Amino acid sequence: MKYSEISHFSHPQHKLKFEHSEFPFKCDGCKEVGIGSSYKCTVCDFDLHLHCAIPAPTIFHSFYTKCSFQFFSRPPGEKPRFCNACERDVTGFVYHCRDCGFDLHPCCAKLPVVLDDGEIRLYLYRKVSSSCHKCGRRGRSWTYRSPCKKYNLHVACVKDMLVENWQGFMGGKSARKFDTRIPSLKNTVLAQNKRKSKAKKGWEMAGLALQFVVSAVLGDPTTLIAGVIGSMISKA
Numbered sequence: 001m002k003y004s005e006i007s008h009f010s011h012p013q014h015k016l017k018f019e020h021s022e023f024p025f026k027c028d029g030c031k032e033v034g035i036g037s038s039y040k041c042t043v044c045d046f047d048l049h050l051h052c053a054i055p056a057p058t059i060f061h062s063f064y065t066k067c068s069f070q071f072f073s074r075p076p077g078e079k080p081r082f083c084n085a086c087e088r089d090v091t092g093f094v095y096h097c098r099d100c101g102f103d104l105h106p107c108c109a110k111l112p113v114v115l116d117d118g119e120i121r122l123y124l125y126r127k128v129s130s131s132c133h134k135c136g137r138r139g140r141s142w143t144y145r146s147p148c149k150k151y152n153l154h155v156a157c158v159k160d161m162l163v164e165n166w167q168g169f170m171g172g173k174s175a176r177k178f179d180t181r182i183p184s185l186k187n188t189v190l191a192q193n194k195r196k197s198k199a200k201k202g203w204e205m206a207g208l209a210l211q212f213v214v215s216a217v218l219g220d221p222t223t224l225i226a227g228v229i230g231s232m233i234s235k236a
């Protein structure tokens with residue numbers, strides 16, 4: 001459900017307004033990057049993913065049928081925690097299962113099980129045995145895979161790519177200071193494919209697959225991001 005304005009416990013001093021941005025932002029809830037829809041305080045440059053702005057107290061996930069994940073505004077306990085979906089550190093909002101100690105970033109917990117635009121369909125798996133299009137490794141994090149099983153992309157690899165490309169931005173806070181917009185992912189994909197000549201022809205498909213995964217990973221698979229990232233891929 002979308003509200004045009006909300007009050008949030010993490011930012012009680014101002015209301016947060018629903019916004020749509022083509023610029024990446026750093027979510028002040030989960031501390032991960034986001035794009036597209038957000039709840040924002042423009043006075044303080046404070047942003048939250050939709051999933052972080054309106055969390056559920058408890059969620060269940062089809063990959064962990066015995067788990068019940070509770071929402072925490074800070075990672076529980078003293079130990080450093082990492083997300084079971086993307087393998088990145090958990091430093092802010094998190095869904096945590098007390099029984100198993102599993103953790104999921106709010107956006108990772110809400111990753112769509114199927115990404116489908118009518119032409120390309122990708123399914124989310126907890127683990128796949130084939131190698132990832134980006135890193136070439138098996139296993140590792142959750143993976144999006146095409147029905148033909150040829151294209152496999154780790155959620156972790158997509159996040160790594162974004163973080164590498166957006167390092168300058170991730171260090172700072174304000175998206176306004178970040179003027180290169182969406183970075184080029186094409187080069188990353190191409191570089192990878194040059195090394196593996198077999199996969200050369202696949203890059204176009206991989207590029208398309210990538211844009212879906214990117215927008216999903218950023219917390220908003222439903223927006224025009226696919227278009228934005230699509231144009232950046234073709235212009236690069």
Ligand SMILES: [Zn+2]
Pocket residue numbers: 027028029030031032048049051052093106107
């Ligand atoms: Zn967030």
Ligand SMILES: [Zn+2]
Pocket residue numbers: 011013014041042043044045046
């Ligand atoms: Zn504020």
Ligand SMILES: [Zn+2]
Pocket residue numbers: 064066067068097098099100101102
């Ligand atoms: Zn559990």
Ligand SMILES: [Zn+2]
Pocket residue numbers: 083084085086087088104105108
């Ligand atoms: Zn995660």
Ligand SMILES: [Zn+2]
Pocket residue numbers: 132133134135136137140153154156157
């Ligand atoms: Zn990978």
